[in-house]
Amino acid sequence: MTRTRLALFVSTVTAVLFTVSAFVTTQVDSVRAVSPWQDDPYDSVVSFSEFLVPTLVVLLVARMCLGLSGRIWQLLRSVLLATLLVALTVAADAMAVLAGADRVHWTAGTQWLGYGLVALAALAVVSFFLQRLAFRGAEPDGDWLGDAVTVLAWLRIPAAGAAGFVRRHFTFSALLVAAAASLVVTGALAVGEGGLDPLLFAVAVLTYAAGLFAFCMMANGVLRIVPRPARLGRTVVGFAALGAPAAFALRDAGWVLMGHDSEVRTAAQLAGIVAVGAASGAVVGFLGWCVRGWRIKRRWVRVVTAVALTPVLLIASYVAAVTVARAQPSALPAPTGFFTVGRKLLDWTDGSRVDPLAPVPGTRRELSVWLWYPAARATGAAGPYAPGLWSQLHFPVLGPGLFEGSFGLLQGHSYDGAPAAGGKFPLVVLEPGMGLSAAYFTTIAENLASHGYLVAGITPTYSANLTVIGGRTVTSTTAGNPDDPDAVQGTRLVDLWAADARFVAAKLGGGRVVYIGHSFGGAASLQACHLDARCGGAVDLDGAQFGSVVKGGVQAPMMILGSANSCVTGFCQPANGQESEQRTIARSLLTASTGPTWRYSISGTQHFNFTDYAAFYLAPPVNTLIPLGPIDGDRGLTIVNAYVVAFTDHVVRGTAEPLLTGPSARYPEVLPSGR
Incomplete structure (x- = not known):
């Protein structure tokens, strides 16, 4: 039990320190101005994780305060997901540093941001190590949806029927939640900007919704909110949803790689490259499902199969990218x-x-x-x-x-x-x-x-x-x-x-x-x-x-x-x-x-x-x-x-x-x- 508590403590501290760092480097203008990761694609990664990581921490603390701390397996999976998000963001920020992004704006304070990044990376590695040790003695102990029903019952809120619907239709429920959240966030952005181009607004809504949906699907895979078997349709849709925000974050670099000599300039071009990202993600999901679905036992056979399918993925992605790019006015x-x-x-x-x-x-x-x-x-x-x-x-x-x-x-x-x-x-x-x-x-x-x-x-x-x-x-x-x-x-x-x-x-x-x-x-x-x-x-x-x-x-x-x-x-x-x-x-x-x-x-x-x-x-x-x-x-x-x-x-x-x-x-x- 001691190693489990240590893993939970270190992982929670890592998540809290990351949240503070993400807030300061993205919301405090004087710090953001000298940050190597002040712009996309790094900011796009941070914009998800700086809200999702503290959300996971709040849920973790709430479970413990409500008497559900005995669900050790579930608690460990929640800090695992938080640490994965921290590691992903730290990796994106490190790419910005190595690429010298916005180097003209760097000052003496920039190096301290780099030191903080190194410290977060070290904490994430330690967290992963401690979590691995703690998982050895843990057994599956229910899912998050069942815990939510229990909590709501304490509050005298009947939720068994709704939980049953979500359990039967988790993918559809995740889509509804992602779409609603996206409309709220993007609508607030449009109001703050004094209005957005209709096509740009639609692309922003779909991209943010796709990112949230992909997160819900990945979170379910790690947290086991609702245990669901892997199916072709879910896999393809999940990877397509992940490809859209990834293409949005990498839009300028992707547009140049597609043969243009400038960055994305119009909403139509942005819509095109997001569509390419979604299509490429769907192809990746399909190929991944094929390799996994064939249940090949020997690892070397799986590797060879994946390598053989890689050219198919590359060609399909290339044709999709070129088809969209050449159709732009x-x-x-x-x-x-x-x-x-x-x-x-x-x-x-x-x-x-x-x-x-x-x-x-x-x-x-x-x-x-x-x-x-x-x-x-x-x-x-x-x-x-x-x-x-x-x-x-x-x-x-x-x-x-x-x-x-x-x-x-x-x-x-x-x-x-x-x-x-x-x-x-x-x-x-x-x-x-x-x-x-x-x-x-x-x-x-x-x-x-x-x-x-x-x-x-x-x-x-x-x-x-x-x-x-x-x-x-x-x-x-x-x-x-x-x-x-x-x-x-x-x-x-x-x-x-x-x-x-x-x-x-x-x-x-x-x-x-x-x-x-x-x-x-x-x-x-x-x-x-x-x-x-x-x-x-x-x-x-x-x-x-x-x-x-x-x-x-x-x-x-x-x-x-x-x-x-x-x-x-x-x-x-x-x-x-x-x-x-x-x-x-x-x-x-x-x-x-x-x-x-x-x-x-x-x-x-x-x-x-x-x-x-x-x-x-x-x-x-x-x-x-x-x-x-x-x-x-x-x-x-x-x-x-x-x-x-x-x-x-x-x-x-x-x-x-x-x-x-x-x-x-x-x-x-x-x-x-x-x-």
């Missing part, structure tokens, strides 16, 4: 100009040229051209990002678009067929990178159009992975899209693309034209400007140069905007022979050019940060296969847009642009490479 960076943006999709044929890439000899060169233009004010919803057959731009891996966000939920800012604004606007011809289509440069095109430019985006037929012409899809060919074009292939194709750009410019008429392109499209834009006397300027977005422009140069103003340490600007530290050759070619171009030249590289970017891929949702592992740098995708596109508009305004309208005169405090990521 997203948007391209908003245009910064004054004009509303209109859009038209056109198919044009250049009757003066035979297409050397067409499978049928003698076929005239056909092109798909997307027009973005300044429009009169439009109402309603903007057009779809990839209308009709263009929706096939998704990766065709394991089903179209599984690893990408839905194009239907990607919000652009162009209105199809909107009436054009009055006036005449300067022309910009936009060419994509090798394999890409004009659609992938919607962000740049919309921003230019909002600043008063007519933008013609060309999709190079047989070079783009997908082109839609005349209601049919056209894919790339080996000749039109070589894996690694040499100088001969590159010159042949860059001349073809430059001819496409000049054809579109002539078709749209007008005076001076600015050619802008990405990657191989950047090389084609320089080549087109080199050959076109009407060229008012050219922009190369991270494109290695090809063609006669390399030796002939550009006489018009030129801007080369490269990714981090890109050699296409003529200034880099080459990592291999290919980069060294790119630098040599770029320097030849710069030497031969007579117009003013601006060269920049953007730190944190890679080759595809100049495309809309930077704004797409891309699930892992696809997001690691596409060359995107660590810079926030929208931030990178915002920088590209700012410099493209600054250059275009300067060369077309003669506007003085501070961005072009030197380093910018607004965009410190941009590193000038000289003029």
